[in-house]
Amino acid sequence: MTLELTARDRSMLDGGQGPSAAAAMKILVAFSNAIGARGLLDISGAHIDGCLYHGKAGLDFVERLVVGGGRVQVPTTLNVGSFDLIHPGMVKMPAAEEAPARRLMKAHLELGCQATFTCAPYQTRFRPDFGQQIAWGESNAIVFANSVIGARTNRYGDFIDLCCAMTGRAPAWGLHLSENRRGRILFELDIAQAEPNDSLFVGVGLIIGQASGDRIPVISGLPKPRDEDQLKALGAAAATTGAVALFHAVGITPEARTLDEAFQGHLPEETIRIARADIDQALARLSGVPDGASLAAVSLGTPHFSHEEWMRLLPMLREAAPGKGIPIYVNTGRATLTRLQEEGALAGMEAFGLVPVADTCTYVTAILERLDGVVMTNSGKWAHYAPGNIGVTVAFADMEDCIRSAAVGHVVRGVS
Template sequence: MEETGSLTLGERERAMLAGEAGEGAAAAMRLVADAARLLGARRLVPVASAHIDGCLYHGDAGTLFAEHLVALGASVAVPATLNIGALDLMKPGNVRMPPERRAMALRLMQAYQALGCRSTFTCAPYQAGHRPAVGEDVAWGESNAVAFCNSVLGARTNRYGDFLDIACAIAGAAPAVGLHLPQNRRARLVLDASALPDRLKDEDAFWPVLGALTGRKAGERVPAITGLEGFASEDRLKALGAAAASFGAVGLFHVVGETPEAPTLAAALDGADADVERLTMGDIGEALALLSTATGADEAVSAVGIGSPHLSLGEFEALIDTFAGRRARLPFYANTGRHVVAELEARGHLPALDAAGVTLVADTCIVATRIIPAAGGVLMTNSGKFAHYAPGNIGHAVIYGSLADCVETAVAGTLRRDLSLWS
């Protein structure tokens, strides 16, 4: 072992820094080691896999960085999946982008493929078979994926940003700080949902609202939520975590009796002191208001968008059932991963979606790149994450509603929203 400042490196890590695994691996290890020193880590932790957020085009620098790693001969040392890019490679016409930016976005996606990453291009890699084991250290990017990985799968990761994510994947290691350490995974805030009505907990639309509320209340604390036993599903926990990570900085949440590190409240706390808050319908109403930025109930909806995080097969089947043979009069975008598109095709669901007027978007999503024709409209969504990002990213005000609200609005061509759910 060798100490460099307060960071102690092992023999493998020192050999990689010295270039014994090639220039690309040495460059990646330098990035990881320097980040570890900045974060105050005393050691690195080996990682079993990675999920890479850096393949979404934000400018030429990201493309040139990835291509530089390729030129240095770098390749990932662990299995690595790719988050969304800026292009829909399955339906290129979906994306409206100037030719020069389109070319750079494509080069970026191709560079990460050349580094050995899987071409998943989804913000829900856990739906594409990337599911690390409980207690396994990994290096994941993308906020909802990180929250799901830590909370629902019970693996351990911090939120790794662009460039550091791929560096960790090439080095096969990450700084041993934050949520990699057991003591930082203990709940410090308890949100008691037992007083909320069961009929509400059994509605899919409730979970993004609870997520937004959790994100706002948690701050930097790990929250544990009680009173939800028997109501959680993987898609509901996905929606909760995505909203909590968007409206706050939540990388890990515990749902007592449902998530792997919280069979009991005592297990989630693990001896830590925690603040306790009893949630009310007033709290839910305030959180619901955060998810709609359009002014007035009579705002003209210009498009409907669902699937952030990407839709699962089960969510698509619910969508088809809700349309019940009808057709949307408004543009209706359903965002998902290419692995789900393959399942939809295998099960014969694509004709029903086409007949309903649903535009499938894969490999990317409507708030990450220009797909909706013009800014300045109103997007209706059942996604807490879309609700948070659409105003800033694509210039659309938002109306939040249930899946049924979204479909009824699209079919009618004008706003339809059942507010009795929230009474």
Template sequence: MTDRLVLSQSDRAMLDGAEGEAAALAMRILSRAAAVMGATELIDVTRAHIDGCLYHGRASLDFVDRLVGAGGRVRIPTTLNVGSLDLIHPELFRGDAALGTAGRRLMEAHLALGCEPTFTCAPYQHHHRPGLGEQIAWAESNAIVFANSVLGARTNRYGDFVDLCAALTGRAPHAGLHVAANRFGQAVFELPDPAVVGVGHDIYFALAGLVVGGATGAAIPVLTGLPADSTEDELKALGAAAASAGAVALFHAVGVTPEAPSLAAALGDRAPQRTVRVAPAELLAMRRRLSAAQSGERLSAVCLGTPHFSEAEFDTLGRLLDAHPGPLRCDFYVNTSRFVLQALERSGRLAALQARGVQLVTDTCTYITPILRQVGGVAMTNSGKWAHYAPANIGVRVAYGSMAECVASALRGTVVFDD
């Protein structure tokens, strides 16, 4: 700990064990992290989102078990990111039994700390939505960028263990994106009109995110040219892709996101460090780069819902399926959250989707855990994040297309690109 970090009286008491062994351990870790970040103080955070319930090895389970054994409990509302298996549909897991057991234990250990069993990468789609300017401690790249950019909340890009320490103490380092002066953009990206690019509206946003994320470096990007009526799901796709291709934790979209009513406001009335004009050809080249499969190849699966599908996205999927009543000729997976699943059950939409052969996956995601029945073939998605990670993670060849193209391909059993 450096002399720059000054702990409050209650922080010091927690560090000294007044709130128990688990809270003391969490405060020790948080204090060291704050010192590394150059923070001079800790601030209150109102909610946390934990990324560490996805099993990556024994160390993660040992850490959480230690907190549980020491009587640890989270002090603020705390949601959980995806885990290693679907606890609602455990039969979908096709991995090693020992891995499944360890993954389940890690998920359950987080529940023992008082975390909510959300197991979703999209906590912002339910009642866990922070407001403009609210200080939070969220992990998971797409949740972070959505909270900062679309909601205007304030969080750093927290990782495993530090996020949980913030949840156990209700405190976070006052540094980085928690500080208003650090949230102004530096690099301007002029995006082309979606109509000029000529791809599905859903993948336009993901392609833009991948291009911006790969080019922005450490700068906060400011985007111009996005439609004023861009939806939350479109911005979700953009942010998730940008955070996957780079280190983006916050973007501003002029006239769209809350901290960017104008270009000058997004930049803090300063000149940009650089301005990049993104040509339509760059987005089309990114699409070709993501697609290892060609039109007409046999399709083994469609995977949607990375980040987790919203109710609005299910409505779009339902309309596409209703317009084409034939059977699906490949496996069709959609990742979503428990609370969206419950909404589908209440409305009768779940039964209709299942009748068409759609398999819903909750609590996890098909690109991070062995669920697909066939991984040697071609899997199609409209998710930039899924397309970016799945080849290395699970060994599939990816066809990248819009949701409409994914449905058309599933109905035919072969890859269909609407060129």
């Protein structure tokens, strides 16, 4: 199959817009040929996952684009980096590692990217609209954009996402195309009607991520979410335990008003029933920490806390009044943090152990003061990755239980 390029594509490939744009287009063409795309399409935005420093190769790649005078062609947000530029004093990083980590973040800004440094670009003013074609990296952002918003992106990895941003183009392939967005596997929830807490959505996400493979899951019987943050938690868990880039929740997400619409008139290839016991079992696998275990810290906000989540958290802190020296780290985007500071919402909250973290996340950066005790979280993604990434023992629970545990100094769950 031959990749069809427009005259503008060919001009860019031939150096008509400079050496950096030519290099980006050359990589994008090779990638598109490898996956069998027939052509390229225009995108309205991009989100870059390559700000996290993993080694010299990533920095060299971006630096080369900077030296070549490269600029992104569409509004481009940046994922978390390896450093909290807002609160640099809390990051424990050797100078030899700090310098390239900071440089990588700065180099992306020199390409014209926006200094968002958040894994939740959908919480910024750059949130896409339904049906818009975008090129996003970062697994939770991808599944949120596709599923909750109805924008269109594939799971773009490091460098390819930036090449799309540098050219304003993406391969016309995969989830960019309507026919590839239909559901393939059905998950029927069989649970008693109850108030849908956050952990329910995390548990469902864990299950569909593990069982879907490369098939798009459709969920029927999902309780109406309190807000989009519960769908954010579901998608993040599904993208963490599997390769889910799009899910349909019947009657909830925009491309699944009915079961028939979600499957585009086809029948599911497989149907899996999810009972309450399945959800409890999936959540139990996130941690084997018993109630009563001594607590070292709480970490919330993976993906980054929204303003709405902050508005739920702050009254909990005032009511529980944790003050036993248990830090409560909350990862959030700098735009959200700025809004909270302008509103005066965080005034005096450090007395309750609150430690806001911006630009990065506590499971990828050395921020936690103690790694020798149990860290409690309400995030399926954090609970999944943190033990391997930073070597901590994790206890998973809803946010209310995390705050109550911080107040008493040990793990408690389900206590009213």
